[in-house]
Amino acid sequence: MKATRRLVGALAVVAALGGGLTACDSDTNTAGGTTGGAGASAKPADGAKGDSPKGGSPKGEPGSDCGTPPQLPAGHKMVEIAAPPSKGSMSAKDAKPTCTPNDWIYHGQGEAKYYIFAPETKAEIALGSGKTKDVPVGELWMHAGDCLTNQSAVKQPYSCSGNIYDITTNSEGKVTSIKEIWHP
Incomplete structure (x- = not known):
């Protein structure tokens, strides 16, 4: 509700000034949706957004509400799987956060890299917002x-x-x- 009020207020100011409203800076704006199914939300662990004390725009531009880009815990990496995983391996692109009108969204970038799974790999599949289920790694591959x-x-x-x-x-x-990241 707070975000809706802020958006309506911002639109009214922009309309009065005759200017344009952008959600992100021109270097990272991907308005118009996701590509290749890589639309996972990149919410920081502390919930930092533009309306939080840690907020602000990615480069200090007015109108942006993404806040500070998310920081992953040490040792974690976001990837976009590029091809169906086979037993014991997968091909995936590094995924980087991009500011969109709907918050930070991860997108795969660059060339896919080849990954091998360790025998003890733990796997989780998303069940919805913030919920996952532990599964055998083979079930995650399927x-x-x-x-x-x-x-x-x-x-x-x-x-x-x-x-x-x-x-x-x-x-x-x-x-x-490996943990699937949920996004609506």
């Missing part, structure tokens, strides 16, 4: 593959929610945990 190739095969309580995953790796670079 889920990720279905989300990329046949979303109608995904059954409740799961859904396809952006194809962005939070991973950790060991000293050998093998994936030790």
